[in-house]
Amino acid sequence: MQKAIVTVIGKDCVGIIARVSSLLAEHGVNILDISQTVLGDEYFTMVMMTDVCAATLAFTQLQEHLTALGDSMHLKIHMQHSDIFEAMHTVG
Secondary structure (H helix, E strand, O other): OOEEEEEEEEEOOOOHHHHHHHHHHHOOOEEEEEEEEEEOOOEEEEEEEEEOOOOOOOHHHHHHHHHHHHHHHOEEEEEEEHHHHHHHOOOO
């Protein structure tokens, strides 16, 4: 299994989860876990743990597709390998 973390942040609107998960599914990415919340009735945040081992695109191409989707929806969408995510969020 090759895990990657997808984070989504921005103003809440209809279809965020559907569009992000559809894009991932179209390219063979399996969603293993998902957590989402709306902060203050306005700001949407989501973190997904995914398995990219069967992805039909290179990792950088997936990142580009997610960034483009985020731009079109006025969201910030990032994807990074889980080991990098964990290293960045580990306290000394």
